[in-house]
Structures are given as structure tokens and as C-alpha cells.
Amino acid sequence: MASHNEEFTSVFDAVYANLCRFLECLLGERAAAQDIAQESFLRLHRFGLYRLPPDEARFWLFRVARNLALNEMRKQRTRSRLSAQAAVAFNDPSPDPEGALLRAESNQLVRDLLGHLPERQRTALLLREQEEMSYREIARVLGVSEGNVKTDIFRARRLLRERWHELHGAAAKLCER
Amino acid sequence: MSCNLTEKVSLLLDGELAADEAERLEPHVTACPVCRTAREDFVRLRRQIKAYEYTPNTEARRRALAHILAPPPVPLWRRRLALPVPVFAVIGLMIAVAVWAILPRRTVQPSPAPLVLQPNDAATAHAAQSRFDLSRFDHGERAEIYTVPRAAAMR
Numbered sequence: 001m002a003s004h005n006e007e008f009t010s011v012f013d014a015v016y017a018n019l020c021r022f023l024e025c026l027l028g029e030r031a032a033a034q035d036i037a038q039e040s041f042l043r044l045h046r047f048g049l050y051r052l053p054p055d056e057a058r059f060w061l062f063r064v065a066r067n068l069a070l071n072e073m074r075k076q077r078t079r080s081r082l083s084a085q086a087a088v089a090f091n092d093p094s095p096d097p098e099g100a101l102l103r104a105e106s107n108q109l110v111r112d113l114l115g116h117l118p119e120r121q122r123t124a125l126l127l128r129e130q131e132e133m134s135y136r137e138i139a140r141v142l143g144v145s146e147g148n149v150k151t152d153i154f155r156a157r158r159l160l161r162e163r164w165h166e167l168h169g170a171a172a173k174l175c176e177r
Numbered sequence: 178m179s180c181n182l183t184e185k186v187s188l189l190l191d192g193e194l195a196a197d198e199a200e201r202l203e204p205h206v207t208a209c210p211v212c213r214t215a216r217e218d219f220v221r222l223r224r225q226i227k228a229y230e231y232t233p234n235t236e237a238r239r240r241a242l243a244h245i246l247a248p249p250p251v252p253l254w255r256r257r258l259a260l261p262v263p264v265f266a267v268i269g270l271m272i273a274v275a276v277w278a279i280l281p282r283r284t285v286q287p288s289p290a291p292l293v294l295q296p297n298d299a300a301t302a303h304a305a306q307s308r309f310d311l312s313r314f315d316h317g318e319r320a321e322i323y324t325v326p327r328a329a330a331m332r
Contacts, residue, residue: 021231038241129226154187
């Protein structure tokens with residue numbers, strides 16, 4: 001039992017922060033991301049880590065977390081963007097408030113950009129860019145074919161690129177004035 | 178301006194192209210302004226998304242792990258009691274007293290007085306005697322005695 005718990009703790013240490021980041025980008029909310037990450041790990045603990053093949057736990061967790069996040073999105077319990085921004089700034093343990101604010105702004109920009117993508121494209125892109133998963137691994141997490149993943153990631157990049165140019169074009173025009 | 182190889186640029190960036198195909202595509206990406214710009218933009222977006230900073234709250238993380246590793250709650254009907262023996266003895270005694278107080282007690286009913294015949298009470302004596310007087314069954318008929326040989330009765 002003790003060795004099971006040790007093994008579980010090592011998986012928790014390795015994946016928890018990344019899972020929270022993924023969920024925060026997906027949902028745009030920190031509190032919900034932490035709740036879902038905790039629930040995903042709880043389910044893994046009840047299911048039994050030993051029942052999964054080695055190195056499968058990470059994919060299992062991301063799959064379960066994504067399904068829980070989808071439920072959360074359906075419930076439409078998203079709180080205001082302002083409170084999420086405040087939470088990010090307040091939760092940051094950094095003693096540098098200016099840096100924390102800049103980071104919060106940068107994070108907000110990423111969330112805004114990703115918020116324009118359909119859920120599956122957003123998830124596929126996040127798993128690729130943040131988790132560095134291969135298309136095959138992403139397909140396993142999402143339960144779709146590799147071809148779908150390929151298309152989703154390309155479309156997501158194309159949409160983000162357009163959005164990015166729109167934002168920067170608007171900013172450049174503001175600067176010109 | 179567009180190029181129909183832009184999707185391949187995305188695959189090239191992710192290392193999802195076969196080695197020979199990647200080798201063939203590389204000179205095109207360098208030469209084609211559309212594909213070159215696309216690659217630069219994709220790389221910039223990647224950097225931006227990767228730079229998303231998540232600093233986990235240590236306390237929240239510790240609490241989450243403690244909550245997950247905590248044993249699951251036992252339902253009320255499966256919980257066990259651990260009490261010292263004297264406490265059990267007192268509880269048992271209290272239950273016994275309560276049962277003794279609640280249960281209906283059996284009360285002794287006085288038995289009816291035996292019937293005593295008074296010799297001077299002629300009417301009562303006659304009634305009592307008539308109960309055993311078999312003459313009321315005698316209607317004056319004669320009894321007939323049939324003799325049956327033993328051998329015939331045995332058959």
C-alpha cells in the first residue's frame with residue numbers, strides 16, 4: 001500500500017502542474033482547473049495506478065480531465081474573466097507584482113486566443129505545444145484518428161494566426177493614432 | 178497569396194513528416210515566402226503558448242494530494258465502535274434495566290374457591306348428585322346378550 005502511494009505521489013508530482021496548466025488554458029479558469037485536476041487524480045487513485053500499463057497514466061489523466069472539462073463547459077459555470085485574472089495575480093507567489101501582472105496579461109492573451117478555437121482544436125493544439133505529445137498520443141487522448149489530429153492542429157494554427165494578425169494590426173493602428 | 182503546402186509546414190514543425198519528405202520540403206519552405214511566413218508565425222505562436230506560466234499554489238497542491246490519498250469515508254452502517262469494557266458494561270446494564278422496566282410483568286391472579294358441598298343444602302346436593310346419576314339413560318329396555326363363538330369373533 002505504501003509503495004502504491006509512493007508511486008502515485010511520483011506521478012502526481014510529475015503531472016499535476018501540467019494538467020492544471022492544460023485545464024486552465026482549456027477552461028480559462030484557475031479554480032475549476034484545480035478542481036478538475038484533483039478529481040482526475042482521485043479517479044486514478046480509485047481506479048488503481050497498477051492497473052494501467054507503464055507510462056499510460058499521463059494519457060489516462062489527460063483523457064479523463066478533458067472529459068470532465070467538457071462536462072464543466074456544458075454546465076456553463078464559467079465565472080467572470082475579471083475574477084479569473086484577479087485569481088491569477090493573487091495566487092502568484094512571486095514577490096514581484098509587476099512581473100506577476102505582465103505574466104497575467106500574457107496568460108490572458110493566450111487564453112483569449114485559444115478561446116476562439118473550437119474545443120477539440122484547442123485541446124489538440126495544447127497537447128501538442130505544451131505537453132509535446134505526438135499526433136498518435138493526442139489521438140489516443142482525444143479518441144480520434146491521427147488524420148483528425150493533423151487537420152485539427154493545422155486549422156487551429158491557421159485560425160490563431162489570423163486572430164494574432166488581427167490583434168497586432170489593431171494594436172499597430174492604435175499606436176499610429 | 179497562398180500555397181497548398183502550408184499544411185505540410187505544420188507537420189514539418191511537429192516532426193510528423195517522414196525524413197525523405199521533410200528533406201524535400203525544407204528547400205521549398207526556405208524559398209516560398211508564404212510557407213516561410215507561415216512557419217515563422219507558427220513558431221511564434223508555439224512560443225507564446227508554451228510561455229503560458231502556471232505556478233501551482235503549493236498549499237492547494239499539498240491539500241489536493243492529501244485529499245486524494247485519504248482513505249475513502251466508511252458508511253455509517255460499516256463503522257466500528259471501540260469503547261473500553263466498563264463503558265460497554267454500563268451500557269449493557271442500562272439496556273437491561275430499560276428492558277426490565279418496559280416489559281409487562283406477570284401478576285398472580287387469585288384462584289377460584291373450590292366448590293364445597295354443604296350437607297344441609299338439599300337442592301344443591303341433589304343437583305350435584307344428579308350429574309352422576311346414570312338412571313336418566315335407562316329407558317326401561319332390556320339388554321340382549323348375544324353369544325358369539327370365539328372362533329367366529331376372531332375371523
